[in-house]
Amino acid sequence: MSHxxxxxxxxxxxxxxxxxxxVVASGAVILVARSLPAQAAGSLPKxxxxxxxxxxxxxxxxxxxxxxxxxxLVTIVAARAEMGTGAARTSLPMILADEMExxxxxxxxxxxxxNEVKYGNQDTDGSRSVRHWLWPMRECGAAMRxxxxxxxxxxxxxxxEEVEATNHEIVHHGSGRRLGYGAVAADAAKxxxxxxxxxxxxxxxxFRYIGTGSIPAVDLFNITxxxxxxxxxxxxxxxxxxxxxxxPVLNGKLVSFDATEAMKVPGVEKVMELKGWTWPAKxxxxxxxxxxxxxxxxxxxxxxxxxxxxxxGEHASYNSDSYREAMKATAAKPGQVARxxxxxxxxxxxxxxxxxxxxxxxxxxxxxxxxxxxxAVVTDAGAEIWxxxxxxxxxxxxxxKTLGLPVEKVVVNNMLLGGGFGRKSKCDYAQEAALLSKAxxxxxxxxxxxxxxxxxxxxxxxxxxxxxxxxxxSNNKVIGWRHRSVAPSIWSTFIxxxxxxxxxxxxxxxxxxxxxxxxxxxxxxxxxxxxRIGWFRSVINIPQGFAVQSFAAExxxxxxxxxxxxxxxxxxxxxxxxxxKSVKELWNYGEPFESYPIDTGRLARVLELAAEKAGWGRxxxxxxxxxxxxxxxxxxxxxxxxxxxVNKDGSWSIPRVDTAIDCGFHVNPERITSQIEGAAVxxxxxxxxxxxxxxxxRVQQSNFNDYQVVRISEAxxxxxxxxxxxGIEVPPSGVGEPGVPPFAPALCNAxxxxxxxxxxxxxxxxxxxx
Amino acid sequence: MxxxxxxxxxxxxDGDPSLPLLWYLRDELGLTGSKFGCGEGLCGACTVHLAxxxxxxxxxxxxxxxxxxxxxxxxxxxxxxxxxxxxxxxxNVPQCGFCQAGQIMQAAALLAKTPNPTEQQITEAMDGNICxxxxxxxxxxxxxxxxxxx
Numbered sequence: 001m002s003h004x005x006x007x008x009x010x011x012x013x014x015x016x017x018x019x020x021x022x023v024v025a026s027g028a029v030i031l032v033a034r035s036l037p038a039q040a041a042g043s044l045p046k047x048x049x050x051x052x053x054x055x056x057x058x059x060x061x062x063x064x065x066x067x068x069x070x071x072x073l074v075t076i077v078a079a080r081a082e083m084g085t086g087a088a089r090t091s092l093p094m095i096l097a098d099e100m101e102x103x104x105x106x107x108x109x110x111x112x113x114x115n116e117v118k119y120g121n122q123d124t125d126g127s128r129s130v131r132h133w134l135w136p137m138r139e140c141g142a143a144m145r146x147x148x149x150x151x152x153x154x155x156x157x158x159x160x161e162e163v164e165a166t167n168h169e170i171v172h173h174g175s176g177r178r179l180g181y182g183a184v185a186a187d188a189a190k191x192x193x194x195x196x197x198x199x200x201x202x203x204x205x206x207f208r209y210i211g212t213g214s215i216p217a218v219d220l221f222n223i224t225x226x227x228x229x230x231x232x233x234x235x236x237x238x239x240x241x242x243x244x245x246x247x248p249v250l251n252g253k254l255v256s257f258d259a260t261e262a263m264k265v266p267g268v269e270k271v272m273e274l275k276g277w278t279w280p281a282k283x284x285x286x287x288x289x290x291x292x293x294x295x296x297x298x299x300x301x302x303x304x305x306x307x308x309x310x311x312x313g314e315h316a317s318y319n320s321d322s323y324r325e326a327m328k329a330t331a332a333k334p335g336q337v338a339r340x341x342x343x344x345x346x347x348x349x350x351x352x353x354x355x356x357x358x359x360x361x362x363x364x365x366x367x368x369x370x371x372x373x374x375x376a377v378v379t380d381a382g383a384e385i386w387x388x389x390x391x392x393x394x395x396x397x398x399x400x401k402t403l404g405l406p407v408e409k410v411v412v413n414n415m416l417l418g419g420g421f422g423r424k425s426k427c428d429y430a431q432e433a434a435l436l437s438k439a440x441x442x443x444x445x446x447x448x449x450x451x452x453x454x455x456x457x458x459x460x461x462x463x464x465x466x467x468x469x470x471x472x473x474s475n476n477k478v479i480g481w482r483h484r485s486v487a488p489s490i491w492s493t494f495i496x497x498x499x500x501x502x503x504x505x506x507x508x509x510x511x512x513x514x515x516x517x518x519x520x521x522x523x524x525x526x527x528x529x530x531x532r533i534g535w536f537r538s539v540i541n542i543p544q545g546f547a548v549q550s551f552a553a554e555x556x557x558x559x560x561x562x563x564x565x566x567x568x569x570x571x572x573x574x575x576x577x578x579x580x581k582s583v584k585e586l587w588n589y590g591e592p593f594e595s596y597p598i599d600t601g602r603l604a605r606v607l608e609l610a611a612e613k614a615g616w617g618r619x620x621x622x623x624x625x626x627x628x629x630x631x632x633x634x635x636x637x638x639x640x641x642x643x644x645x646v647n648k649d650g651s652w653s654i655p656r657v658d659t660a661i662d663c664g665f666h667v668n669p670e671r672i673t674s675q676i677e678g679a680a681v682x683x684x685x686x687x688x689x690x691x692x693x694x695x696x697x698r699v700q701q702s703n704f705n706d707y708q709v710v711r712i713s714e715a716x717x718x719x720x721x722x723x724x725x726x727g728i729e730v731p732p733s734g735v736g737e738p739g740v741p742p743f744a745p746a747l748c749n750a751x752x753x754x755x756x757x758x759x760x761x762x763x764x765x766x767x768x769x770x
Numbered sequence: 771m772x773x774x775x776x777x778x779x780x781x782x783x784d785g786d787p788s789l790p791l792l793w794y795l796r797d798e799l800g801l802t803g804s805k806f807g808c809g810e811g812l813c814g815a816c817t818v819h820l821a822x823x824x825x826x827x828x829x830x831x832x833x834x835x836x837x838x839x840x841x842x843x844x845x846x847x848x849x850x851x852x853x854x855x856x857x858x859x860x861x862n863v864p865q866c867g868f869c870q871a872g873q874i875m876q877a878a879a880l881l882a883k884t885p886n887p888t889e890q891q892i893t894e895a896m897d898g899n900i901c902x903x904x905x906x907x908x909x910x911x912x913x914x915x916x917x918x919x920x
Contacts, residue, residue, distance in 0.1 A: 083866055084864070084865030084866030084867065084903050085865070086865075216859065216862060217862065217864065219864075219867060220859055220862065220864065221850065221859065223864045223867030223870050223871075224850060224855045224858045224859055224864070224870060224874060225803070225843065225844070225846075225850035225855065226801075226802070226803020226804070226842065226843030226844045226871045227803070227844075228867055229802070230805075230868055232802075232805065232806060233796075233802035235800055235802070241797060265786075266785060266786040267785065267786060267789075294797075295789070295793045295794075295797035295798060296793050296796070296797055296806070297786075297789045297790050297792070297793030297794075297797070298786065298789070298793075300809070301786075301788075367902060368866075368868075368902060369805075369807055369813075369815065369866060369868040369869045369900070369901070369902040369903070370805070370807075370866070370868045371806065371807070416866070416867065416868075417866060418805070418866050418867070418868025418869075419866045419868060419902050419903060420866075421902075448806070450809055451807065451808040451809060451810070451812075451813075670862060674862065674865055674905070674908075675865075677904060677905070677907055677908070678865055678903045678904035678905065679904070680904065681901075681903075681904025681906060682902070682903075682904055703808055703809075703810050703812055704808050704810070704812040704813055704900060705810070705812055709900055709902060710904065710906075711897050711898075711899075711900060711906075712893055712896045712897055712899070712901075712906040712909060712910065713893050713894070713897045715904065715906035715907065716907070717907075718907065719907060
């Protein structure tokens, strides 16, 4: 099969023959069954995670993840996707290296191909990497360390209890003899992996890398020198470049096309129809007309010259303005009950005051910096894909299904992802490349999505209307809470449209609402999907969290209270909130509730921490305001204080952000900080600019001119991040996503405090009408 | 026939003169460090130096590049040790990294002309370069660090 023409510059993939051969020749990755004497039990975690419920679970075997050559170079396989969090290629290998007492300077990382039977679950999504893999990586490292010790003890003919692995060598305590890891690697590789119950773990106080933030991202040098290879950068000998004109309206059908002018463009070699699937079709391609050329520029120019007639079909009726009004009307009526506690109707009837507010958030597009790209070679022998995907194992399955091949005949090589944010969980682009290569008789084809393609054929974040009604008694205590959430469901991507949010979605900021209120009802309203709906970083926590946290501040304003004090009053005393007593199904981000409960003590603590660090209540310059919000998502607790500065002309900026995160035990605080800094920028973009709108079924935006994202001049000047300390006994929780939801409500709460203006519909725009 | 110098080497090109320089660099020469982000000069991911100026290579045609010296991220410094690259590493700027070659080329062009920029000058110079991961706070810090020495 083909291989990459520039191996020294590629993200190394273990499926590439050269690398694999190198690993095997150096004497590891050979599994020979042999039993090992049971050793003293180590301290395995007292909690469980949802990792085992994921497809293919986790793998903790060093025979899969580690190779050591005779010079002592340790190779660790990164099997998950690296999209900038640092989790896949830095933090997880670092856990393994630390636990096996490897010297990080003598560790290299290779990228695992898509193969979940071998590596366990690879779906890099849901802020799960460290949460699910902290312990499997520790177990893997501990097993490898013990195998090295066993091999060295055998070499010396001494009891294994007398030897200890430390910093890349094994020491015999009695004699002071030492052996490097490379010297015993071949012997260690012949040993069976010790049983999990027999593993001995390092004392966390002895961690060299975990928790220090001292290890730069593995790809840092290559990124700064242009050597890092992303899906867009893959090059194969004889490769052709393809761009595709897709139906502009969901389920639109091709009527006819004329490629005469396109074929006249220098460099254009072929124009052909690509099969599409009728919605819902999961991640299968939309179909369209593909232009194949000798370079990307020619392919794009050729596509511009195509004359295509589409039959738009029923979704041509989709118009964002009228859809918003329809959602608003739906929210005015009772919906399907998703959570019901107490008697909300009686509470409303008996209320001294009822406060109502409604909130709207439009569709938003992921707009990963790297537009989608995939390269494929499909012959009778099988299929090989090179791409940047969040789920390499899932991509393998989907490509195999689309091509009608057994999965064993599909190889998916994963490159670095130039951003993911949930878009690259959907591998339609990899399937397009596979179908084109197959149609071209095995010619290597790279499919490139332009930015216009990316914005107009995204799996968009849903559009949402939220309405909250609160009943207050004569003492201004909140005695009733009714929240209606109206938004098309992600499930419309997978099954015939249920037209109501499903438990996975209602559990993200609707039915998991943690406030201490006697009468609660949460409802969903009917909303049909007219475009592909997908998950975007932090998912429907964005609009639902925006509504709840904006409304809390509205209650503060209505009752003359401080925003933070109002939140603390609503959160109530430290306790475990368990909505399951009145909820059919609570999706706890895939985690056991017992390990990851809804803990209002932790929620209040991050609120207090952010407020304290931000100097909540401090004197501010004229036109400035502070706003606060707190939200639990991806089983982490995050509070944000935003300082806004609003000028007399309505223009505004953000001098400062303070965010506190409680994500349990944490591995790489430096990358956690960068994630939270970045989340503030992305969330600001959602609040200020983000809006994908439809007219006659078509996306109206096309590029960064009309779908704006935040630039450096408008980014928060300073974002301070505070991580709540936690010991190894506290289960780790999500980091990549939960920074987003509290930002927009904190911002709008700050704008209210600065100006008295309450913003309930996003985006805000460049100026605030005061 | 169009000739130009790319990272010090003379190159000859006889294809469509309207082809954007970006695709010549990436697809014909295999210099994939310059990235495609928008194709309209809106995001800066494809920034290279053309006759010493930072330009968006997606918006420069081969005809316009003819006869000029082009420097890409691959040619900025033979060992990858340009002060801007060192500063980027010292501050741990990147997340996904996709925009960073363009950011670095933009910053290097700024400092070549304005060795001691003000904060405002840094912000203005970098405002055409989008980072979707949101590394702006660190970009600002790194450009400042590169100017003052790391």
